Amino acid sequence: MTLKALNARTAPKSHAPERIVQFGEGNFLRCFVDWIVYNMNQKTDFNSSVVVVQPIEHGMVDWPNGQDCLYHVNLQGRLNGEKVNSLTRIDCISRALNPYSQNPAFMALADQPEIRFVISNTTEAGIAFDPACKLTDAPASSYPGKLTQLLYRRFKTFNGAADKGLIIMPCELIFLNGHHLKDCIYQYIEHWKKDLGTDYAAFKEWFTRYNYVCATLVDRIVPGFPRKEIAEIQEKVCYADNLVVQGEAFHLWVIEKPENMDIDALKAEFPAEKAGLNVLIAESEKPYHERKVTLLNGPHTVLSPVAYLSGINIVRDACNDEVVGKYIHKVQFDELMQTLNLPMEELLQFATDVLERFNNPYVDHQVTSIMLNSFPKYETRDLPGVKVYLERKGELPQGLVFGLAAIITYYKGGTRADGAPIEPNDAPEIMQLLKDLWATGDTQKVAEGVLAAENIWHENLNNTVPGLTALVKKDLDLIQEKGMLEAVKTIL
Numbered sequence: 001m002t003l004k005a006l007n008a009r010t011a012p013k014s015h016a017p018e019r020i021v022q023f024g025e026g027n028f029l030r031c032f033v034d035w036i037v038y039n040m041n042q043k044t045d046f047n048s049s050v051v052v053v054q055p056i057e058h059g060m061v062d063w064p065n066g067q068d069c070l071y072h073v074n075l076q077g078r079l080n081g082e083k084v085n086s087l088t089r090i091d092c093i094s095r096a097l098n099p100y101s102q103n104p105a106f107m108a109l110a111d112q113p114e115i116r117f118v119i120s121n122t123t124e125a126g127i128a129f130d131p132a133c134k135l136t137d138a139p140a141s142s143y144p145g146k147l148t149q150l151l152y153r154r155f156k157t158f159n160g161a162a163d164k165g166l167i168i169m170p171c172e173l174i175f176l177n178g179h180h181l182k183d184c185i186y187q188y189i190e191h192w193k194k195d196l197g198t199d200y201a202a203f204k205e206w207f208t209r210y211n212y213v214c215a216t217l218v219d220r221i222v223p224g225f226p227r228k229e230i231a232e233i234q235e236k237v238c239y240a241d242n243l244v245v246q247g248e249a250f251h252l253w254v255i256e257k258p259e260n261m262d263i264d265a266l267k268a269e270f271p272a273e274k275a276g277l278n279v280l281i282a283e284s285e286k287p288y289h290e291r292k293v294t295l296l297n298g299p300h301t302v303l304s305p306v307a308y309l310s311g312i313n314i315v316r317d318a319c320n321d322e323v324v325g326k327y328i329h330k331v332q333f334d335e336l337m338q339t340l341n342l343p344m345e346e347l348l349q350f351a352t353d354v355l356e357r358f359n360n361p362y363v364d365h366q367v368t369s370i371m372l373n374s375f376p377k378y379e380t381r382d383l384p385g386v387k388v389y390l391e392r393k394g395e396l397p398q399g400l401v402f403g404l405a406a407i408i409t410y411y412k413g414g415t416r417a418d419g420a421p422i423e424p425n426d427a428p429e430i431m432q433l434l435k436d437l438w439a440t441g442d443t444q445k446v447a448e449g450v451l452a453a454e455n456i457w458h459e460n461l462n463n464t465v466p467g468l469t470a471l472v473k474k475d476l477d478l479i480q481e482k483g484m485l486e487a488v489k490t491i492l
Helices: 027-031 033-043 062-066 103-111 143-157 177-191 193-210 230-237 263-269 286-309 315-320 322-339 344-358 374-381 383-393 398-410 428-439 443-451 468-482 484-489
Strands: 018-023 049-053 071-079 082-090 093-097 117-120 167-170 216-219 245-248 252-256 279-282
Touching: 018 033, 018 143, 027 033, 027 071, 027 245, 033 049, 033 082, 049 103, 062 093, 071 230, 071 344, 082 230, 093 103, 103 143, 117 143, 143 177, 143 193, 167 177, 177 193, 216 286, 263 279, 286 315, 286 322, 286 344, 286 374, 286 383, 286 398, 286 484, 315 322, 315 344, 322 344, 322 383, 322 398, 322 484, 374 383, 374 398, 383 398, 398 443, 398 468, 398 484, 428 443, 443 468, 468 484
Parallel strands: 018 049, 018 117, 049 093, 071 245, 117 167, 252 279
Antiparallel strands: 071 082, 216 252
């Protein structure tokens, strides 16, 4: 069967006012933000389309334009215990612009009265101030530079009108992304003070009062283009869609309200909740950031060495294993969850969702891929939980400490019982330290040496966390004597 090309002539495409400028044309935004906008259009009166702007000189806006910005999202995973494998055609992107070759069209976006939102995902490095950028560049090379140019043009076009400010929601994976972006914009306003001339003070005030910069937290795993299944998907949808993007069924977007707008006003403008989406508009993003790092990344870091050294290679299989599954459950619900500061009901829901995501039947997530740089990961994701648990309960969390002993054992290297190689990967100085410590053959020295490494922990844990050294040594001995699977049973 010959498949039809996917474009506006072969498939229906809705038309709505262009109200969103989106910096970034990659898989994540198309599978997350544009999917959310599409659902809001379907289920509420949001009625908005998205103009995509290529944030760097060499991008790929020609691809979406070649399909009139139509594409399918394939969501896979589990939701509420049920398997999900859905296909949705997304039609809310109106066009895609390259500001390097279409600068007048890009700048003209500022003149469109309906434009209200700016969304971005320009990688973590994208939110940065570059002093080489000039106001007169066509365009400025950095993303915050381009955005400041756009804002200034809008200020001029509408004479600083109060209702023509923008709601700006960056999705870059950095904590307090909105705060960083706002700081960058102020830096550009100062940097371009001379060029702005008599507009400087009024433009700065207009940006401060009538533009609304939010910090956000995004959460959806997006593997991207489904190379393996593409032929099957194209056959299903009956189009030669070369922009299919695959993501997990779960999604969460936490949007911290800007300082100068209240929650209800933002909810009214961005009715994602009304559309039944998992979008939270909150006072602060911080507790949700902590929740994600602790309950999603925290278990990942400790389950990986325990699973691998028990002969298990895939995260899903670890969750379903009788022994290792119990261990993951203990770490998640009995330990990490007890260290956070959100309502228990919310935490329980999120922790349950996480285990459902780990158990995704469509993704073979190798535990070894999570093992890269395990010590720094443990320091940011699990150590805070160890300390808070000790403070709140008066004892150390056995599962989390056992996880640290499992990482230390994994870093010994060698081979598994089934002959599979154990190949740790971390900074050279950490690798050397572990090699030297294990060469002593003394688990006391191993435990003390690892916990004393200030280049990992930024403190000497032998002194700062009472009882940790003795418990790590005990767990190391258990794993050496009994093997991982039998050793983990002793703490369940």
